[in-house]
Amino acid sequence: MMELSGSTIITVNKDYVYCNVEDEMVLLGMEDGIYYGLNPVGAFVWEQIKEPKTIDQVRDAILDEYDVEKEECERDLFELLQEMTEKGLVEVKVND
Known part of the structure; x- marks a missing residue:
């Protein structure tokens, strides 16, 4: 399993x-053929990563x-x- 960090680049x-x-x-x-549902915040994240972005x-x-508090946001986003x-x-690329 890849370890994610703030500099990790992620895209859909x-x-x-x-x-x-x-x-949603x-x-x-x-x-x-599997369906997934995203809540409003998950949908917001998906919209953000239509183009590659770092997790930060x-x-x-x-x-x-x-x-939302920064610590709670980071924890929930990483999860x-x-x-x-x-x-x-999503596709993940480690940003060196």
Whole structure:
């Protein structure tokens, strides 16, 4: 399992199609046919990483958009991105 850090570059896996459903997002894997649902914050993260960004950039965008403490934001973001990485929803590149 890849260790994520603030400088890790992350982007959506282009093999997933997605659509907004009210304030949430639904993802469909074109290869496996599995659906995933993202809550409003998860959908916001997905919108942020349509183009490659570092995790720190995504964190800063969340802090600008939502009323959340930095530590809580980082913890929850890393947890979400780790899960998305394990499921193949995102592509990860270590930024040297």
